[in-house]
Amino acid sequence: xxxxRTALGRARGLGSAKHGVGHFxxxxxxxxxxxxxxxxxxASALSVAAGGYEGARTWLAxxxxxxxxxxxxxxxxxxxxxxxxxxxxxYIERPVTKAALxxxxxxxxxxxAALGVVSILKVTFGAGS
Amino acid sequence: MSDAPPVLRARPLxxxxxxxxxxxxxxxxxxxxxTxxxxxxxxxxxxxxxxxxxSGPDVYGTYSGxxxxxxxxxxxxxxxxxxxxxxxxxxxxxxxxxxxxxxxxTADITAWIALAFAAVAAVGVWVLAAVTGAxxx
Numbered sequence: 001x002x003x004x005r006t007a008l009g010r011a012r013g014l015g016s017a018k019h020g021v022g023h024f025x026x027x028x029x030x031x032x033x034x035x036x037x038x039x040x041x042x043a044s045a046l047s048v049a050a051g052g053y054e055g056a057r058t059w060l061a062x063x064x065x066x067x068x069x070x071x072x073x074x075x076x077x078x079x080x081x082x083x084x085x086x087x088x089x090x091y092i093e094r095p096v097t098k099a100a101l102x103x104x105x106x107x108x109x110x111x112x113a114a115l116g117v118v119s120i121l122k123v124t125f126g127a128g129s
Numbered sequence: 130m131s132d133a134p135p136v137l138r139a140r141p142l143x144x145x146x147x148x149x150x151x152x153x154x155x156x157x158x159x160x161x162x163x164t165x166x167x168x169x170x171x172x173x174x175x176x177x178x179x180x181x182x183x184s185g186p187d188v189y190g191t192y193s194g195x196x197x198x199x200x201x202x203x204x205x206x207x208x209x210x211x212x213x214x215x216x217x218x219x220x221x222x223x224x225x226x227x228x229x230x231x232x233x234x235t236a237d238i239t240a241w242i243a244l245a246f247a248a249v250a251a252v253g254v255w256v257l258a259a260v261t262g263a264x265x266x
Contacts, residue, residue: 046258060179086163
């Protein structure tokens with residue numbers, strides 16, 4: 001036997017879906033993005049922390065700061081959601097519990113990311129008026 | 130077909146976690162996961178900060194007051210350490226992806242470098258924060 005594919009797989013003749021490494025690549029591309037974004041984030045946090053409410057509003061009124069902070073939050077939650085997913089898949093055996101936690105992971109991650117991005121946009125667009 | 134009940138050979142087991150001698154690459158591997166979870170908390174704090182800023186001066190005042198409290202500072206320092214460790218160890222992972230740096234001696238050395246970087250960078254950022262007045266309430 002030289003072919004280990006299933007009968008159905010052979011009949012369809014399509015081979016793999018060709019996107020099995022999506023998780024691996026997504027994790028690494030977002031890692032490289034976050035390497036830059038988090039260093040910028042730490043430097044920004046140092047300057048923003050001393051400025052109080054008005055200072056923070058002024059800082060976030062800048063489109064560059066708003067865009068980079070939005071990207072930091074989006075790339076961060078994307079990367080984190082992939083990582084937490086791996087942890088859940090590694091340690092949780094019961095299928096129902098695992099599925100529930102995976103859904104919760106996606107909801108919390110994307111929910112918090114959406115709240116963060118919309119809040120950024122509200123401050124940025126509100127600043128011009 | 131034999132009538133004899135199937136005899137199951139004892140399956141090989143990997144050594145139990147308590148049988149392993151702690152070594153530095155094992156510690157950094159575990160810490161990578163732990164700090165990853167820590168950074169998830171950090172991201173929630175960051176998203177919450179944006180939400181507080183969008184909710185007006187009163188909410189922002191309460192939120193930054195929480196972050197500036199003793200417990201808030203401890204949490205934020207933990208997030209800083211987690212960030213710099215996860216960052217340095219993440220770079221190790223990226224190098225390993227190219228098949229480099231996997232020799233035991235090299236991996237040991239880079240593990241210590243990642244730990245040292247995390248400690249120095251986190252303390253450095255907080256000293257900088259103290260000097261520039263970022264820690265004042």
